[in-house]
Amino acid sequence: MTATTAADPRFGAARQVADAVLLEGYVLYPYRASAAKNRLRWQFGVLVPPAWGPAHDEHSSQQTELLMEPKADATLTVELRFLHAQRRTVLRALEDGTFTATEELHLPDRVLVPWDEGAEERVELRLPVTELTGHGTAVPFRRPARETTEDVTDADGRTVGRLVRRTEEIEGVLRLRAVELDGAYRVFRLTAVVENTSPWAPADGGADDREAALPRSLVAAHLLLGLDSGSFLSMTDPPEWARPAVAACVNRHTWPVLAGADGRADVVLSSPIILEDHPAIAPESAGAMYDATEIDEILALRTAALTEQEKREARGTDPRAAAVVDLADSLPPEVLERLHGAVRSLREVTGEVPTLTEIPAEESVFRPDTPWWDPAGAAAPEPGPVSVDGVPVGPGSRVRLRPGARRTDAQDLFLHGRSAHVEAVLHDVDGGVHLAVTVEDDPGADIRREQGRFLYFQPDEVTPLEDA
Structure with missing residues (x-):
């Protein structure tokens, strides 16, 4: 040694x-x-x-x-x-x-x-x-x-x-x-x-x-x-x-x-x-x-x-x-x-990217040259209604909340069974749809609405209700 x-x-x-x-x-x-x-x-x-x-x-x-x-x-x-x-x-x-x-x-x-x-x-x-x-x-x-x-x-x-x-x-x-x-x-x-x-x-045998x-x-x-x-x-x-x-x-x-x-x-x-x-x-x-x-x-x-x-x-x-x-x-x-930040997951793409006409018909889908969420691209999807259980749900609709189908925030679980108003239908960059809602009988609903501080649920986490 x-x-x-x-x-x-x-x-x-x-x-x-x-x-x-x-x-x-x-x-x-x-x-x-x-x-x-x-x-x-x-x-x-x-x-x-x-x-x-x-x-x-x-x-x-x-x-x-x-x-x-x-x-x-x-x-x-x-x-x-x-x-x-x-x-x-x-x-x-x-x-x-x-x-x-x-x-x-x-x-x-x-x-x-x-x-x-x-x-x-x-x-x-x-x-x-x-x-x-x-x-x-x-x-x-x-x-x-x-x-x-x-x-x-x-x-x-x-x-x-x-x-x-x-x-x-x-x-x-x-x-x-x-x-x-x-x-x-x-x-x-x-x-x-x-x-x-x-x-x-x-010195004293056990001083802290x-x-x-x-x-x-x-x-x-x-x-x-x-x-x-x-x-x-x-x-x-x-x-x-x-x-x-x-x-x-x-x-x-x-x-x-x-x-x-x-x-x-x-x-x-x-x-x-x-x-x-x-x-x-x-x-x-x-x-x-x-x-x-x-x-x-x-x-x-x-x-x-x-x-x-x-x-x-x-x-x-x-x-x-x-x-x-x-x-x-x-x-x-x-x-x-x-x-300020670094991206490490990017990799170099080699070869030519095929155009839409070069893609076989059975594989072709509409892919715009610029994504909708790019500031230089087309407008975002219209915030219109989405279909939930065959019922169109959009701004002004009433829904019953049933969080838990997905990994919802623990605080949202306390809202299970509560009724809410849909304030907006939002789309994310991955194609997901989110419903911005305010809970009925919430004393702070007006403030939330004014400040744009909503609760968010996906369509499969709500059940449509008849409008009042």
Whole structure:
């Protein structure tokens, strides 16, 4: 077994997604420590000290199980990655040369405040698959406690403050084991367990103090696994013969997916966030926004719209938050335009498209050159009556509602059996017909009618009534 001295090149394509997993929810818009959403952090893949976790519904280990088909001399590369929370305090310089703790240190471009930063940690190893059989192997790791200081200077180079970063000790173990399965194919079940084994415990034996446990936790812990010869099997879409073995795999607090380029199966990302095989960052993304359910365009525009004071607070919160603010301020219009939307389902059509006269008579239908819903096309279908049970139903008709024939909104189910007035007959771009209605005896019907806020049902969800 050897420790790797450089990142495995096979992980290159997967690392961008792994970085997003590592920093998912790290600091949320508006990227200020004072924001309520940034006061309860570190939600994904947190492995806490075992003495603290069980009583607080948090776990100290995660387990990955998956199937692989290694060749005879295959070597497995493993990279455990996590964030180590380090507590940053802010000191103000006094005239006598000493320092005192402060909640805010104002500088021209930022406002420094106390904050928990995340330092990336890695445990890397490479070993032959044959060494994982039998009892497997256990690789303990330790990150010692440390303290660093950084002087803060003003524009004239004078020391006006100091940042003190304290990191607590973390201990853990990475356990790996491979078991060859019976069958027609040479398949192994690989089990990888990551444990936080830190001996720390709350001083009173059970204090509900997550802030004290976090600096001793593995945050956003995840694994990158790579085979130099052989392949992994998909856990979401395995071959038919492997489905029973895949179903028997036990994954706790993490989920493995094939990573890297499509068509390759030599790299796996095991993530505390559920992903699909071959996840990828959208090519339009200009940079990391560190926000769960990230929507680049909205976040970029809203970040650029922050006041100068808010931007100073964000820059002083964290270097990563400062980078987001600078990125939003520097995005040119053409980049923002690319963020507005992308269509990925289009494909090139080759060959000539036959005209209407070239289509056989039995296949011919009327297809106008321009769809009716195109602004340059013909007018939309007339909003005239539609036939329901042989009865014409149109604006002014009375109908009885009977939702449920289709997947109707749950709120509409409460209207079953109520009578309603048809206000309009609408056609969608797919040729569907919708009846816009107002419910009789609804005190707000006049307001709905005035504002055009109707309820919508399809013809098979109503029964015609005689007009009053």
